[in-house]
Amino acid sequence: MKKILLVAAIALFGLTANAQEKENKGLEGTWWVAGQVSFSSNEEVGTKTTSNTILPVAGYFISPDVTLGLGIGVIGSKEQTTVGTTTTTTNDVTALVIQPLVRKYWGLGGKFYFFGQASLPITMGKDKLSDDKVTSFGVDIAPGFDFIVNKWMTVETTFSLVNLTSTSTNPKVGDSTSDFSFNANPFDLNPGNRNVGGLRVGVKFLF
Template sequence: MKKVILASAIALFGMVSAQESETPGFVKGDTFITGAVGFTNSTQGEVKNNTFTIAPSVGYFVSPNIAVGVRAGYTNMNETDKTTSITVENESDTFAVGAFGRYYYTPASRFSIFGELNANYGNQKFTNTVGGVSTDAKFNAFDVNIAPGVNYFISKNFALEATWGVLGYSSFKQDVAGAESQDNFNIGLDLNDLSLGLVYKF
């Protein structure tokens, strides 16, 4: 399923006071906001899943072609399974922080291509409840990714953004003594890795 990113810039727009640039595109000194705000609800038979995500990002152009930034995120997932006589519930809360760098080709024009390198750290609390009895587990995660993207300005300050595919490494480990990490390398270029978003520049 495609991941459609709804920019947190929309929610933050009313909080930002800034003058519009004269022309579309990015120049040195520009700051931009993007990110994800979303809620999904799915039902398959007796299994129901609700997921809420908020993940704003802020970037700054330190040179005509290079932008650096930070991001943070929170995701809550709740799943209920009633396929048997005993109800099973799974809930997780995930917090993440990260940093990224981008190199833009023709950033001062309406259309540009960029490559992004990002590194992220997160921790997750997972609760499994079976028949009213709960057990908790905590996990730590780290990942590094490289992804290409495109940017197209639809007005002086708003742009559409798309990224797809990933070349990355991730490590996932339970937060207990002696636990072994699960390490993965990933290369993906299919449409399931497509992310669409909106960027606000000020």
């Protein structure tokens, strides 16, 4: 009888330990998909600028609170100027985007989480008008918040806090040029347009 109780106790301990281990693993080993789809249009006196982004992202949790991801998509921008009744396209660029990223999560209690994200966006594009090739490499630091709705979906919001970008332009004729930009201000202080560093809200699907 004692042997039977001992075996039962060992089995119960094993099941409890296994369940605890599974609980502690959290999202480790979970795949997820998300993405960004956006379109914007801005008109000023004599000038209209449009831009669009399609960037699906997939990732994998390598630990309970760290995930790696990769986004591959396209972005486009066009600028047109109007003088009288004549409209002229002055800029028309389409680019391929490759964006690896890493996120670290911290629990805030319940189903709420805070995360810090670092990404390395790479774009390779071409101006359809001048045939110039444009390439850029960047570093972007973006904090955000994540809320777990259920076992297969979360709702998240994030904004760019710090970003650095190096852009080179190789014209079909003439010398290449390069440009470096740094932005550590998450607020756009233009009157009437107080946007927080490209604030993005979306959903993430887990499987």
